[in-house]
Amino acid sequence: MDLRRLRYFVAVAEERSFNRAARRLHMAQPPLSTQIKQLEKELGVRLFERSSRGVRLTEAGELLLEEAQRIFVQLDQTVSIVRRVGHGEVGRLTLGFVPSASNEALPTILRAFRDRFPEVELFLREMRPDRIVQRLHDGQIDAGFLYLPLEDASLNVECVSREALVLALPETHSLASEPEVELRALADEPFILPARYQRMPGLYGQVTETCRRAGFVPDAVQKDVWLMQTIVGLVAAGIGVALVPASVRNLRRTGVVYRPVRGLSPTVELGVIWRREDTGAVLSSFLQVVREESRDRSASAREELC
Amino acid sequence: MDLRRLRYFVAVAEERSFNRAARRLHMAQPPLSTQIKQLEKELGVRLFERSSRGVRLTEAGELLLEEAQRIFVQLDQTVSIVRRVGHGEVGRLTLGFVPSASNEALPTILRAFRDRFPEVELFLREMRPDRIVQRLHDGQIDAGFLYLPLEDASLNVECVSREALVLALPETHSLASEPEVELRALADEPFILPARYQRMPGLYGQVTETCRRAGFVPDAVQKDVWLMQTIVGLVAAGIGVALVPASVRNLRRTGVVYRPVRGLSPTVELGVIWRREDTGAVLSSFLQVVREESRDRSASAREELC
DNA sequence: CAGTAGATATATCTTTCAGGTATACTACCG
DNA sequence: CGGTAGTATACCTGAAAGATATATCTACTG
Numbered sequence: 264m265d266l267r268r269l270r271y272f273v274a275v276a277e278e279r280s281f282n283r284a285a286r287r288l289h290m291a292q293p294p295l296s297t298q299i300k301q302l303e304k305e306l307g308v309r310l311f312e313r314s315s316r317g318v319r320l321t322e323a324g325e326l327l328l329e330e331a332q333r334i335f336v337q338l339d340q341t342v343s344i345v346r347r348v349g350h351g352e353v354g355r356l357t358l359g360f361v362p363s364a365s366n367e368a369l370p371t372i373l374r375a376f377r378d379r380f381p382e383v384e385l386f387l388r389e390m391r392p393d394r395i396v397q398r399l400h401d402g403q404i405d406a407g408f409l410y411l412p413l414e415d416a417s418l419n420v421e422c423v424s425r426e427a428l429v430l431a432l433p434e435t436h437s438l439a440s441e442p443e444v445e446l447r448a449l450a451d452e453p454f455i456l457p458a459r460y461q462r463m464p465g466l467y468g469q470v471t472e473t474c475r476r477a478g479f480v481p482d483a484v485q486k487d488v489w490l491m492q493t494i495v496g497l498v499a500a501g502i503g504v505a506l507v508p509a510s511v512r513n514l515r516r517t518g519v520v521y522r523p524v525r526g527l528s529p530t531v532e533l534g535v536i537w538r539r540e541d542t543g544a545v546l547s548s549f550l551q552v553v554r555e556e557s558r559d560r561s562a563s564a565r566e567e568l569c
Numbered sequence: 570m571d572l573r574r575l576r577y578f579v580a581v582a583e584e585r586s587f588n589r590a591a592r593r594l595h596m597a598q599p600p601l602s603t604q605i606k607q608l609e610k611e612l613g614v615r616l617f618e619r620s621s622r623g624v625r626l627t628e629a630g631e632l633l634l635e636e637a638q639r640i641f642v643q644l645d646q647t648v649s650i651v652r653r654v655g656h657g658e659v660g661r662l663t664l665g666f667v668p669s670a671s672n673e674a675l676p677t678i679l680r681a682f683r684d685r686f687p688e689v690e691l692f693l694r695e696m697r698p699d700r701i702v703q704r705l706h707d708g709q710i711d712a713g714f715l716y717l718p719l720e721d722a723s724l725n726v727e728c729v730s731r732e733a734l735v736l737a738l739p740e741t742h743s744l745a746s747e748p749e750v751e752l753r754a755l756a757d758e759p760f761i762l763p764a765r766y767q768r769m770p771g772l773y774g775q776v777t778e779t780c781r782r783a784g785f786v787p788d789a790v791q792k793d794v795w796l797m798q799t800i801v802g803l804v805a806a807g808i809g810v811a812l813v814p815a816s817v818r819n820l821r822r823t824g825v826v827y828r829p830v831r832g833l834s835p836t837v838e839l840g841v842i843w844r845r846e847d848t849g850a851v852l853s854s855f856l857q858v859v860r861e862e863s864r865d866r867s868a869s870a871r872e873e874l875c
Numbered sequence: 876c877a878g879t880a881g882a883t884a885t886a887t888c889t890t891t892c893a894g895g896t897a898t899a900c901t902a903c904c905g
Numbered sequence: 906c907g908g909t910a911g912t913a914t915a916c917c918t919g920a921a922a923g924a925t926a927t928a929t930c931t932a933c934t935g
Binding site: 266267306308310330331338342346348349350542545 | 571612628632636647650654656
Binding site: 267290291293294295297298314315316 | 893897900901902
């Protein structure tokens with residue numbers, strides 16, 4: 264059964280004429296006649312009553328016309344939806360992310376993605392960075408957001424945003440009045456350190472590395488704090504000081520002031536990661552949006568600097 | 570969109586291998602690869618992830634596989650039903666017939682037709698012979714059964730059964746004891762005559778013609794009687810005598826005896842009629858069955874004569 | 876580490892068949 | 906009775922499907 268012939272049949276049936284149908288199909292009438300004849304032979308059924316002044320459908324022809332039209336509609340819809348799925352316009356995407364990612368980068372990315380690909384269902388799951396890697400490997404999520412660096416040969420990693428690390432001080436702190444703070448000056452202060460996960464330095468790594476470069480090892484009064492809110496809360500309570508990503512300022516917690524670190528200008532990188540072998544179209548679309556948003560963000564960040 | 574390529578796609582998708590699919594399709598692997606590639610190009614979508622040890626479907630491919638399978642099922646069903654409709658195995662058929670036809674010929678025909686074509690819906694409508702012709706012309710019925718002859722150039726006519734006309738006499742009649750009756754002997758008897766319709770001699774014509782051949786014009790005590798039951802009832806009541814088709818004996822009315830006509834052996838023909846230009850497959854199937862049953866009936870009728 | 880097996884991709888040739896052109900056939904209409 | 910409008914037939918051309926041979930890649934194996 265050949266679709267071309269079925270198309271020809273529908274044209275002839277709708278036009279009730281070989282001549283008109285041939286014109287509509289942009290072809291000559293004789294080959295159209297032969298094609299219809301072959302279709303009839305293939306089905307073993309007469310589809311048209313030919314007469315010298317046009318054609319009439321037989322009962323079988325009427326039935327075939329209806330069914331063929333339905334089949335064509337179905338086929339068109341299928342082609343359309345397959346195209347859209349293939350281009351990542353339709354589908355589902357599950358993301359894992361560390362809570363901090365939801366402060367700044369993620370919301371703008373998701374907004375942009377939803378605007379551009381409204382027919383992709385998004386599933387969002389907050390989780391610890393080690394879980395993100397694990398869930399990526401077992402396929403439960405398609406992409407993840409966490410603090411770099413990350414070493415995993417089977418995962419692709421791209422930086423989404425580079426953020427300054429700023430000092431969070433109780434507003435009662437003696438250095439709170441300074442516009443900038445020398446990190447060294449806090450060498451003996453109690454530090455509140457973020458959580459650390461096996462083989463994933465992440466934010467913890469950046470904080471300790473920054474202190475190391477400032478020439479001291481931070482005195483951890485509190486370790487392994489998972490949420491930025493908690494860190495900021497502890498700072499507000501005067502338990503200690505902390506180095507946090509600048510976007511934490513969005514939390515607007517009273518009793519805490521944020522100050523740049525003089526000289527070192529430490530940063531932390533939020534990255535997006537995904538399976539190297541994952542060629543899914545939805546994921547590609549998503550990464551494209553992530554990259555565009557990332558460019559926009561770094562551009563506006565540069566502007567802020569000027 | 571070409572069905573061949575879609576078929577190839579389904580084969581490769583189901584086999585998860587170009588090689589196996591090619592074998593299943595009775596073709597070589599290279600052209601299969603090129604066809605799939607062209608399908609992908611046409612859709613603008615990657616359908617397979619190729620690797621050195623086989624292929625995997627993409628998300629779009631999975632979707633297309635499902636939809637394509639459904640389309641093929643639908644297409645197969647369509648082809649099948651169109652074939653059956655085209656061969657007159659499925660459809661509907663509306664018949665008009667004079668009541669007398671239901672005595673003998675019609676029941677056996679309908680039984681045979683239902684056995685052979687159980688999926689044809691049958692609609693039966695008892696009507697006067699002139700209505701049968703009219704309803705045929707306006708397309709409300711597809712075939713009709715009535716007594717011949719019939720003159721109508723746009724209708725085809727075929728004889729279904731030739732039946733003897735027999736005399737119906739009150740059992741009290743003086744000739745009721747004879748095994749055969751000379752029609753001439755009834756020249757002065759009151760006759761009950763069947764209904765007559767414009768330009769349709771039918772049963773009425775046969776009766777009067779038979780009497781004419783016997784040398785008299787029947788004395789009509791009652792004319793235009795529509796139902797055979799009524800005629801037989803009038804005979805039983807002693808109102809008169811009548812010539813009726815032999816199958817009327819199936820009515821088994823008491824008080825009436827049926828006697829063959831000596832010498833003349835008059836007959837009446839029940840015919841089937843249909844539109845000359847009607848080429849419907851269901852009608853053809855029906856006529857085929859009618860002819861077979863007609864042959865059977867005339868064969869058994871000949872046997873009865875021996 | 877080289878070689879082999881098993882998979883898909885590419886190149887080129889052959890063959891098939893769809894489509895074009897010319898023409899025949901038929902019924903209807905003036 | 907010829908013209909017109911419709912479909913069918915005959916024959917030819919060209920595009921595209923399919924076969925064959927070969928290339929390429931990768932995993933496995935001795």
